[in-house]
Amino acid sequence: MAKNGFKVMDSDMHIIEPADLWERYIDAEFKGRVVGLTRYERDLGVALDGENLSSSMVPTPRSIEGHAREREAQNPKYQDGDENGWDAHSQVRAMDQEGIDVAILYPSRALFTLAYNGMDPKLAAAIGRAYNDWLYDFCKPYPDRLFGAGHIAPHDVDAAVAETRRCVEELGFKTVFMRPNIVNGISWHDPYYDPLWAACERLGIPVGFHEGGRPPHIAQVGDREFSTSMLHHTCSHSMGMMLATVSFCGGGILERFPHLRVAFLEGNCSWVPWLMWRMDEHRSGRASNIPS
Amino acid sequence: MAKNGFKVMDSDMHIIEPADLWERYIDAEFKGRVVGLTRYERDLGVALDGENLSSSMVPTPRSIEGHAREREAQNPKYQDGDENGWDAHSQVRAMDQEGIDVAILYPSRALFTLAYNGMDPKLAAAIGRAYNDWLYDFCKPYPDRLFGAGHIAPHDVDAAVAETRRCVEELGFKTVFMRPNIVNGISWHDPYYDPLWAACERLGIPVGFHEGGRPPHIAQVGDREFSTSMLHHTCSHSMGMMLATVSFCGGGILERFPHLRVAFLEGNCSWVPWLMWRMDEHRSGRASNIPS
Numbered sequence: 001m002a003k004n005g006f007k008v009m010d011s012d013m014h015i016i017e018p019a020d021l022w023e024r025y026i027d028a029e030f031k032g033r034v035v036g037l038t039r040y041e042r043d044l045g046v047a048l049d050g051e052n053l054s055s056s057m058v059p060t061p062r063s064i065e066g067h068a069r070e071r072e073a074q075n076p077k078y079q080d081g082d083e084n085g086w087d088a089h090s091q092v093r094a095m096d097q098e099g100i101d102v103a104i105l106y107p108s109r110a111l112f113t114l115a116y117n118g119m120d121p122k123l124a125a126a127i128g129r130a131y132n133d134w135l136y137d138f139c140k141p142y143p144d145r146l147f148g149a150g151h152i153a154p155h156d157v158d159a160a161v162a163e164t165r166r167c168v169e170e171l172g173f174k175t176v177f178m179r180p181n182i183v184n185g186i187s188w189h190d191p192y193y194d195p196l197w198a199a200c201e202r203l204g205i206p207v208g209f210h211e212g213g214r215p216p217h218i219a220q221v222g223d224r225e226f227s228t229s230m231l232h233h234t235c236s237h238s239m240g241m242m243l244a245t246v247s248f249c250g251g252g253i254l255e256r257f258p259h260l261r262v263a264f265l266e267g268n269c270s271w272v273p274w275l276m277w278r279m280d281e282h283r284s285g286r287a288s289n290i291p292s
Numbered sequence: 293m294a295k296n297g298f299k300v301m302d303s304d305m306h307i308i309e310p311a312d313l314w315e316r317y318i319d320a321e322f323k324g325r326v327v328g329l330t331r332y333e334r335d336l337g338v339a340l341d342g343e344n345l346s347s348s349m350v351p352t353p354r355s356i357e358g359h360a361r362e363r364e365a366q367n368p369k370y371q372d373g374d375e376n377g378w379d380a381h382s383q384v385r386a387m388d389q390e391g392i393d394v395a396i397l398y399p400s401r402a403l404f405t406l407a408y409n410g411m412d413p414k415l416a417a418a419i420g421r422a423y424n425d426w427l428y429d430f431c432k433p434y435p436d437r438l439f440g441a442g443h444i445a446p447h448d449v450d451a452a453v454a455e456t457r458r459c460v461e462e463l464g465f466k467t468v469f470m471r472p473n474i475v476n477g478i479s480w481h482d483p484y485y486d487p488l489w490a491a492c493e494r495l496g497i498p499v500g501f502h503e504g505g506r507p508p509h510i511a512q513v514g515d516r517e518f519s520t521s522m523l524h525h526t527c528s529h530s531m532g533m534m535l536a537t538v539s540f541c542g543g544g545i546l547e548r549f550p551h552l553r554v555a556f557l558e559g560n561c562s563w564v565p566w567l568m569w570r571m572d573e574h575r576s577g578r579a580s581n582i583p584s
Contacts, residue, residue, distance in 0.1 A: 187517045224511055225479045225535050231542045234574045239531050243517050250523045270566040278560060282526045 001099050010095075012210070012265045013103035015138065016044065016086040017110060017131070025130035030123055034130075036109050042071055042078070046109045053112040056216035057227065066229075088141050095145065104147050104175060105139065106265070107131060111212030114153045115179050118217070124153035128163055136171045143172075149208060150176035154183045157192055161199045168203045175263070176200070177208035180240040181218045188244060189251025197257045206261035209244050211237040241267035242275055250279045293391050302387075304502070304557045305395035307430065308336065308378040309402060309423070317422035322415055326422075328401050334363055334370070338401045345404040348508035349519065358521075380433050387437065396439050396467060397431065398557070399423060403504030406445050407471050410509070416445035420455055428463045435464075441500060442468035446475045449484055453491045460495045467555070468492070469500035472532040473510045480536060481543025489549045498553035501536050503529040533559030534567055542571045 001008060018024075019036030026034060037045030037054065045054035057063070077094075084090040095103060110131045114124055128151045139146040150167030152160050167173040186192050200207045214220065214232060221243065222235030241264040248254050248262055293300060310316075311328030318326060329337030329346065337346035349355070369386075376382040387395060402423045406416055420443045427440040442459030444452050459465040478484050492499045506512065506524060513535065514527030533556040540546050540554055 182517055185516065187519075219516055221513060221531065222535060222538075224477065225474055225539060226543075227479075230574050231538055234538055234542060234570055235535060238570060239513065239534060242531060243514060243527060246514075246523055246526055247517060250526060251518075268566060268570060270569075271563050274560060274562040274566075277562075278526055278530060282522050 001096075001101055007101040008099055010100045010103040011263070013095075013100070013105055014108055015091060015105050015135075016042070016081065016108050017134065018085060019043075019109075021109070021134050022127065022130050025134045027126045027129070030126045033123070034113060034127055040067070040071075042074070042082075044108045046112050048113070048116075051216070053116070053215050053217075054109070054213060056214050057229070057232075063229065088138050088146060092142055092145055102145055102147065104149050105135065106149050106177065106210055107135075107151060110151055111179065111210070112215050114151065114155075115181050115183075115212065115215045115218040117184050117219075119153075119155055121153070121156035121159060124155040125159040125163060128153040129166075132163070132167055132171060132173070136173075147175075148173045149210075152176045152178050152196075154178050154186075154193070154196075157195050160193075160196050164196065164199050164205075165203065168205055173205075175206050175208055177210050177263075177265070179218075180209040180211055180244040180264075181220055183218070187251065188247040189253050193253075194256065197253055197260050201257045201260040206263050208263035208265055209241060210265045211240045211267060238267045238271070241265075242271065245272075245275060246279065249276070250283065293388075293393055299393040300391055302390075302392045302395040303555070305387075305392070305397055306400050307383060307397050307427075308334070308373065308400050309426065310377060311335075311401075313401070313426050314419065314422050317426045319418045319421070322418045325415070326405060326419055332359070332363075334366070334374075336400045338404050340405070340408075343508070345408070345507050345509075346401070346505060348506050349521070349524075355521065380430050380438060384434055384437055394437055394439065396441050397427065398441055398469065398502055399427075399443060402443055403471065403502070404507050406443065406447075407473050407475075407504060407507045407510040409476055409511075411445075411447055413445070413448035413451060416447040417451040417455060420445040421458075424455070424459055424463060424465070428465075439467075440465045441502075444468045444470050444488075446470050446478075446485070446488075449487050452485075452488050456488065456491050456497075457495065460497055465497075467498050467500055469502050469555075469557070471510075472501040472503055472536040472556075473512055475510070479543065480539040481545050485545075486548065489545055489552050493549045493552040498555050500555035500557055501533065502557045503532045503559060530559040530563065533557075534563065537564075537567060538571065541568070542575065 017036065019038050021036060022034035023032065033049055035047050037043050037047055037052065039045065045052060047053060080093055081090045113127045131151045135148040139148050148171065150164065150173045152163055154160055164176050167176050182188065214223065220236040221239040222232050226232040226235060245264060254260060309328065311330050313328060314326035325341055327339050329335050329339055329344065331337065337344060339345060372385055373382045405419045423443045431438040431440050440463065442456065442465045444455055446452055456468050459468050474480065506515065512528040513531040514524050518524040518527060537556060546552060
């Protein structure tokens with residue numbers, strides 16, 4: 001907990017959403033389409049219209065055994081969460097045990113729901129809103145300790161701006177986030193997304209990027225090369241952040257929105273000095289063979 | 293030149309192949325299909341059956357102007373090469389000016405010729421052989437200063453093994469190389485390529501990876517996100533090497549062939565300590581959320 005007057009903050013804490021989150025929170029129009037999976041204990045999967053969005057990899061005996069070993073290793077630490085449906089009280093008790101005062105909360109299942117090229121933008125926006133409404137209720141009992149990160153659907157920029165404003169102005173969230181994977185072929189530095197960066201800058205919140213598992217309808221770094229979780233995750237979660245960083249720096253977003261703050265999460269950071277140097281070198285034309 | 297008894301070596305020097313290389317050197321069966329382009333001074337392009345393989349990017353007024361500025365900046369240094377068709381004598385005179393004793397030679401145009409999913413493996417092998425035969429003739433006048441790196445077509449592993457052997461045993465090359473982009477969806481750590489790594493290990497030569505410009509029929513890191521050379525090259529040449537490094541280490545190639553040496557070229561290296569740490573962490577399962 002607080003040390004020398006400084007609070008301990010986890011900037012990337014995860015919660016485990018209930019399987020029936022979307023059944024309870026989504027707009028009536030889309031009711032029943034998004035369902036959390038409960039194939040085994042602590043399943044973090046989710047399905048849309050019956051299609052499993054939580055992995056495009058074929059499970060192997062080894063990966064199933066790995067999952068079981070992982071769940072076994074989580075006992076008995078996870079007992080409190082298990083017994084209390086991973087509610088806010090069990091979350092805060094876990095934070096007390098770990099010595100964490102304050103946390104920004106990111107999802108588990110929901111990470112799979114919006115990484116989807118060609119998804120109906122209205123459905124995508126509704127999936128994000130449902131999660132954000134649930135997260136608002138989750139954080140409510142602990143307004144000084146739990147802070148939600150709004151999950152934003154990038155499929156339609158106007159809807160993304162509207163939901164970002166709602167997250168900050170109505171739900172009191174301090175940040176919003178997306179996965180780093182570009183959707184529908186539109187790069188982050190494409191002017192299409194400028195209204196979203198303008199909104200984050202105006203609202204004074206950082207926008208975050210958080211990668212997730214391998215969904216069937218989006219491209220990630222390494223998905224052409226690697227079939228195992230170990231190798232794929234090594235590349236997707238780190239190099240996905242590098243590509244987003246290149247978009248924000250080299251692509252000019254931070255030049256156009258100099259007060260915008262960005263968080264690149266769960267992808268390490270010791271590559272940052274190298275990548276900053278490389279972008280400078282390429283910008284200056286000092287690298288050979290690069291037509292400017 | 294040599295300092296304190298040590299020779300100065302350039303491990304990644306490029307030569308500029310003549311536009312008519314393949315017309316002169318390729319097997320009669322494929323004559324006329326691969327043609328170096330001469331659209332402007334110092335054009336490094338190449339076409340297959342009339343299709344430009346040397347860029348899938350649409351030239352813009354800015355990129356054309358950039359090319360022209362680049363060529364202008366190369367004068368008068370390039371005068372000797374220009375006037376002598378970039379022959380071995382002008383290459384060695386340039387090395388003398390730069391203080392380089394010994395160089396391993398990589399191509400310019402040829403980099404575009406084999407990065408091609410679905411290419412007829414016999415054509416691919418013939419394109420590589422033609423380049424290697426030309427390179428052998430190029431190096432011949434300076435056996436103590438110019439060393440060719442054999443260009444290997446990965447489309448058929450048996451042909452790749454045969455050409456690797458020929459490069460080393462008949463042409464005297466000290467290394468062979470490919471681009472890091474996987475071809476036909478087969479990862480480098482797939483057992484399919486084991487005979488090639490076995491051959492390199494047995495022959496005692498390092499195998500190199502060298503990325504190149506953006507060809508129309510292969511995937512590179514960043515090609516979904518970036519349309520300008522500056523941003524694309526920032527990612528393709530570095531993260532392409534990271535993916536190959538993950539294949540060789542995490543994918544188990546170096547475990548199966550412990551005496552194999554690999555060179556990852558022209559992609560920087562200050563990211564290596566980070567990536568080694570990350571692979572260790574993922575292998576040990578210490579990273580959260582990674583089913584082993």
